[in-house]
Amino acid sequence: MRDTGEPAEELTLHKPRTWATGAPAVAHALKYALGQTSPRRTALTLLNINQAGGIDCPGCAWPEEAPGKRHRNEYCENGAKHISDEATTRRVTREFFAEHPVSELAGRSDYWLNQQGRLTEPMVKRPDSDHYEPIGWDEALKLLADELTGLDDPDEALFYTSGRLANEPAFLLQLFARAFGTNNLPDCSNMCHESSGSALNETLGIGKGSVGLEDLHSSDLVFVVGQNPGTNHPRMLSALEETKRRGGRIVAVNPLPEAGLLRFKHPQKARGVIGRGTQIADQFLQIRPGGDLALFQALNLLLLQAEDKAPGTVLDQDFIARHTTGFGLFSDNVRALDWDDVLAATGLRREEIEEVHERVLKARSVIVCWAMGLTQHKHGVPTIREVVNFLLLRGNIGRPGAGVCPVRGHSNVQGDRTMGIWERMPQTFLDALEKEFGFAPPTRHGLDSVDAIRAMRDGRARFFLGVAGNFVRATPDSDVTERALRNCRITAHISTKLNRSHTVCGRTALILPTLGRSDRDVQATGEQFMTVEDSMSDVHTTRGRLAPASPALLSEVAIISRLAHAVLGDRHGIAWRTFEDDYDLVREHIAHVVPGFEDFNRRVREPGGFTLPNPVNELRFPTACGSAVFTANTFTGLTAPPGHLILQTLRSHDQWNTIPYAMDDRYRGIKGARRVVLAHADDLAELGFAEGELVDLVSVWEDGVERRAPGFRTVAYPTPRGSAAAYYPETNVLVPLDSVAERSNTPTSKAVVVRLERR
Ligand SMILES: Nc1nc2c(c(=O)[nH]1)N[C@H]1C(S)=C(S)[C@@H](COP(=O)(O)OP(=O)(O)OC[C@H]3O[C@@H](n4cnc5c(=O)[nH]c(N)nc54)[C@H](O)[C@@H]3O)O[C@H]1N2
Ligand SMILES: Nc1nc2c(c(=O)[nH]1)N[C@H]1C(S)=C(S)[C@@H](COP(=O)(O)OP(=O)(O)OC[C@H]3O[C@@H](n4cnc5c(=O)[nH]c(N)nc54)[C@H](O)[C@@H]3O)O[C@H]1N2
Numbered sequence: 001m002r003d004t005g006e007p008a009e010e011l012t013l014h015k016p017r018t019w020a021t022g023a024p025a026v027a028h029a030l031k032y033a034l035g036q037t038s039p040r041r042t043a044l045t046l047l048n049i050n051q052a053g054g055i056d057c058p059g060c061a062w063p064e065e066a067p068g069k070r071h072r073n074e075y076c077e078n079g080a081k082h083i084s085d086e087a088t089t090r091r092v093t094r095e096f097f098a099e100h101p102v103s104e105l106a107g108r109s110d111y112w113l114n115q116q117g118r119l120t121e122p123m124v125k126r127p128d129s130d131h132y133e134p135i136g137w138d139e140a141l142k143l144l145a146d147e148l149t150g151l152d153d154p155d156e157a158l159f160y161t162s163g164r165l166a167n168e169p170a171f172l173l174q175l176f177a178r179a180f181g182t183n184n185l186p187d188c189s190n191m192c193h194e195s196s197g198s199a200l201n202e203t204l205g206i207g208k209g210s211v212g213l214e215d216l217h218s219s220d221l222v223f224v225v226g227q228n229p230g231t232n233h234p235r236m237l238s239a240l241e242e243t244k245r246r247g248g249r250i251v252a253v254n255p256l257p258e259a260g261l262l263r264f265k266h267p268q269k270a271r272g273v274i275g276r277g278t279q280i281a282d283q284f285l286q287i288r289p290g291g292d293l294a295l296f297q298a299l300n301l302l303l304l305q306a307e308d309k310a311p312g313t314v315l316d317q318d319f320i321a322r323h324t325t326g327f328g329l330f331s332d333n334v335r336a337l338d339w340d341d342v343l344a345a346t347g348l349r350r351e352e353i354e355e356v357h358e359r360v361l362k363a364r365s366v367i368v369c370w371a372m373g374l375t376q377h378k379h380g381v382p383t384i385r386e387v388v389n390f391l392l393l394r395g396n397i398g399r400p401g402a403g404v405c406p407v408r409g410h411s412n413v414q415g416d417r418t419m420g421i422w423e424r425m426p427q428t429f430l431d432a433l434e435k436e437f438g439f440a441p442p443t444r445h446g447l448d449s450v451d452a453i454r455a456m457r458d459g460r461a462r463f464f465l466g467v468a469g470n471f472v473r474a475t476p477d478s479d480v481t482e483r484a485l486r487n488c489r490i491t492a493h494i495s496t497k498l499n500r501s502h503t504v505c506g507r508t509a510l511i512l513p514t515l516g517r518s519d520r521d522v523q524a525t526g527e528q529f530m531t532v533e534d535s536m537s538d539v540h541t542t543r544g545r546l547a548p549a550s551p552a553l554l555s556e557v558a559i560i561s562r563l564a565h566a567v568l569g570d571r572h573g574i575a576w577r578t579f580e581d582d583y584d585l586v587r588e589h590i591a592h593v594v595p596g597f598e599d600f601n602r603r604v605r606e607p608g609g610f611t612l613p614n615p616v617n618e619l620r621f622p623t624a625c626g627s628a629v630f631t632a633n634t635f636t637g638l639t640a641p642p643g644h645l646i647l648q649t650l651r652s653h654d655q656w657n658t659i660p661y662a663m664d665d666r667y668r669g670i671k672g673a674r675r676v677v678l679a680h681a682d683d684l685a686e687l688g689f690a691e692g693e694l695v696d697l698v699s700v701w702e703d704g705v706e707r708r709a710p711g712f713r714t715v716a717y718p719t720p721r722g723s724a725a726a727y728y729p730e731t732n733v734l735v736p737l738d739s740v741a742e743r744s745n746t747p748t749s750k751a752v753v754v755r756l757e758r759r
């Protein structure tokens with residue numbers, strides 16, 4: 001058989017690991033790096049990751065320590081793999097596209113497409129052609145501009161971004177979209193932390209976390225809920241190790257016994273490389289999927305009852321009286337709680353919850369961290385609101401060692417929102433844009449990702465520009481989404497590497513290749529840097545060191561500004577043509593428009609940058625009523641009908657979002673295959689399957705449409721009864737477009753009802 005370069009799926013199973021990182025992690029990172037690029041480039045990139053003045057790791061948004069306290073190697077295995085993947089010396093050239101028609105590329109795996117290397121020049125796929133062919137930058141941008149000006153209504157255009165985009169191009173993109181006349185700025189947050197933003201805005205008045213690294217280190221009790229830090233935020237484990245060293249306690253809440261939650265070996269300290277490492281979780285709650293709202297309500301009930309028994313000793317009555325509203329409604333609601341419902345929804349024993357309660361009573365400061373295990377559920381928003389109730393009860397907000405900590409994904413996903421990448425930016429932001437640039441931005445809210453798919457499907461949107469992401473693999477209901485994209489007059493992508501979104505084309509399609517984080521960015525006024533904001537609101541610079549992947553690449557700032565100029569000319573007096581020469585000019589505008597960015601150019605040049613103020617930490621709550629808000633939330637347990645399981649779609653240890661880097665998931669003991677479904681041994685037996693059997697996953701949803709992901713191997717795994725897990729993006733095809741979280745419209749990627757069918 002001809003070697004297609006596609007990885008074979010050959011599953012071997014090992015015992016799941018109980019500890020994360022340590023020496024093997026360093027070895028795995030170097031192995032991947034050296035498979036992609038030279039030792040010299042590896043050294044140049046890895047030594048600069050997350051150093052003051054160096055490259056911000058394009059991996060996750062976990063913050064760095066202050067410059068003086070950083071490790072020489074302030075990166076993790078996965079960050080290192082991620083940046084080597086960008087620094088690769090492999091190239092996708094015009095000859096590649098001449099050899100591979102689009103119809104062939106559309107049949108390739110996400111892994112294969114990514115492994116072809118960096119994109120090198122702009123390419124166009126013209127109507128009725130099955131090939132991408134070279135096109136000059138001016139012609140490409142004119143083609144896009146003509147499509148935009150030819151639309152009947154600016155709202156027929158969509159501008160998607162991922163949180164990979166740095167602040168400067170993000171600011172320019174939203175400025176361009178709004179000057180053009182639309183708020184259609186769907187982004188990856190819609191699939192990610194939208195539920196957090198929604199719940200936190202409503203209850204605290206700001207959609208961001210309130211804690212910094214020092215808070216985490218000094219906290220008495222930290223909850224890690226719905227998050228797999230060993231894989232997705234490995235440097236967070238160093239922070240949690242420090243929390244423990246200082247006497248803090250950690251409670252982990254997760255359906256899966258994830259390796260990093262149990263034990264951690266620090267890769268950059270001798271005691272981490274050998275020996276047993278630190279036990280991270282003092283208590284592990286193996287919760288049923290979707291059970292978190294019930295858990296926090298039960299904890300809140302226990303707090304109310306403890307206060308009843310010993311008035312004035314449990315709740316922070318002063319804080320509640322001075323800084324909150326809604327306590328009465330909240331407490332009436334919680335007092336009606338039925339323990340049987342709680343135990344059924346959580347799958348936990350009452351004693352386990354009471355043990356957590358005892359820990360809470362002992363803790364003077366509490367932080368709750370969370371990620372996708374909370375946000376990607378139907379009740380994601382009320383769950384996070386209940387977490388806020390829990391913290392408010394004892395005044396665990398706005399003081400040292402306490403607060404909310406939504407752990408962000410993409411390295412600049414929080415910054416992009418700060419810069420205005422949001423389909424529903426508040427009027428104050430739009431007013432500031434108007435004051436700075438002299439045009440009135442549209443006030444109608446734009447479309448988020450799910451609504452953008454509906455609009456393309458129904459022919460209401462016809463122009464799609466994707467920046468720094470992989471829209472068709474990040475979104476649900478893959479078949480529906482791909483048909484929707486193919487409905488467009490034009491689909492265009494500003495990308496560093498080939499991905500499936502480039503192969504799902506509108507009538508015309510463009511690939512606009514760009515510099516990555518690791519590439520040196522030299523413009524007319526000299527070498528440029530960009531800026532990012534991490535998960536704890538620290539804003540700092542990022543500067544690449546490597547020779548660009550190709551001389552034909554333009555920076556994102558250049559592409560977006562030139563496109564804007566091609567469409568708008570000098571219409572609003574915006575100096576589009578100057579921005580690419582000098583990114584300081586963009587930052588000047590940001591300083592005028594975005595609160596907290598005053599004197600941006602000077603402050604961001606200081607080592608380590610600066611931290612944005614969070615009003616919550618001054619006990620100011622910019623909600624509608626000016627106080628923090630207690631809410632009343634109701635839960636319904638998540639159970640699958642007989643013969644079915646609740647499937648969560650998650651990340652393996654060897655992928656970055658939609659891009660697999662290898663077929664392994666080391667910590668979970670899975671090697672050589674991604675098309676696997678993890679389910680409890682007793683469920684497999686009850687449903688009549690042996691381990692290692694080949695099955696289709698079939699999702700059932702109220703619309704009666706059958707959604708099928710073929711060819712998965714069953715793996716017996718210690719997940720709660722009735723639930724299962726499989727990797728994204730292979731399983732996105734199973735997530736119905738209309739199955740979304742209340743209020744945030746986030747696809748419910750952590751709760752899909754499926755049955756297994758023997759092949
Ligand atoms: N190496 C690497 N790092 C990454 C990424 C990557 O792909 N690779 N992606 C980045 C991005 S964009 C993001 S958003 C983050 C994602 O970081 P995570 O949120 O850690 O990512 P997931 O793999 O989706 O894992 C979700 C976790 O939630 C648990 N979970 C599922 N359902 C429930 C539930 O109902 N309740 C509770 N309590 N837990 C539940 C799962 O078992 C799993 O441990 O990581 C970022 N960092
Ligand atoms: N079923 C299911 N679906 C999910 C999730 C889930 O847990 N389950 N998670 C959701 C989450 S949390 C997220 S954040 C989304 C992620 O969705 P996206 O952010 O859209 O996807 P990525 O895989 O990060 O995008 C990868 C592409 O980004 C481009 N790229 C990388 N670096 C750069 C750069 O510097 N500049 C430019 N211009 N391009 C670059 C490359 O071409 C690469 O192919 O997926 C979501 N979808």
Ligand SMILES: [Mo]
Nearest residue numbers: 192193409410
């Ligand atoms: Mo994310």
